[in-house]
Amino acid sequence: MTLEERKAEARKEAFALRKAAFDTRPPGAAGHLSSVLAGFRGVPLSGYMPIRTEINPLSAMAEAAAHGPVGVPVITAAGQPLTFALWEPECEMQDGAFGAQIPADLVFFEPEIVIVPLVAFTRTGGRLGYGGGFYDRTLEGLRRKRPTLAIGFAFSAQEAESLPLEATDQPLDMIVTQDGVFQIS
Known part of the structure; x- marks a missing residue:
């Protein structure tokens, strides 16, 4: 089985686990993310607009927006x-690629912290995404310019023992779930 076939199989299994976690999610799933971000008040960060069964970071993003970009x-x-693009709670949004919302008024900036959605993760910082390589290319470019903290945000059910990864896959520095925080050494 090729690496791409192994990744496709891992994605299929992880999507099923994520959907089950999404369907039974408790309220306040972003509480630990809010706590982590409180330690970085004012540092430019990017979250994401959740799609499908992704864990929702919007409450933590709204808290952070009161202190910085x-x-x-x-x-x-x-x-x-x-x-x-800069985002604020209640800003006007429009449809972007892949169904994710983006601000109607696009004012671009570079974050120093990136909250990364994912399909599966390992406690060693491995991340399986959707397969487009967007976050890998982005983190590589940002990290060439300055230290950039990549925080994976997921349901704890998305944890995998191991994942089929390749050299271009950018590692996470931290993983936050509804149950806790995993700091990657």
Whole structure:
């Protein structure tokens, strides 16, 4: 089985686990994320607008926006890194690529913290995404310029013992779930 076939199989299994976690999610799932972000008040960060069965970071993003710039990713083209547009709670939104909402008024900036959605993760910082490589390209570019903290945000049910990863897959620095925080050394 090729690496891509192994990734496709891992994604299929992880999507099922994520959906089950989403369907039974408790209220306040972003509580630990809020606590983590409180330690970085004012640092430019990007969250994401949740789609499908992704865990929802919006309450933590809204709290962070009271103290500094918060944005969301914008897909400009396949094969390109993400750009980030400033976001505020209640700002006017429009449809972006893949069904994710983006601000109607696109004011771009570069975050120093990126909250990363995912399909599956390992406690060693491995991340399986949707397969487009957007976050891998983006984190690689941001990290070339300055230290950039990548925080994976997921349901604890999305944890995997191991994942089929390749050299271009950017590691996470921390994983936050509804149950707690995993700091990657």
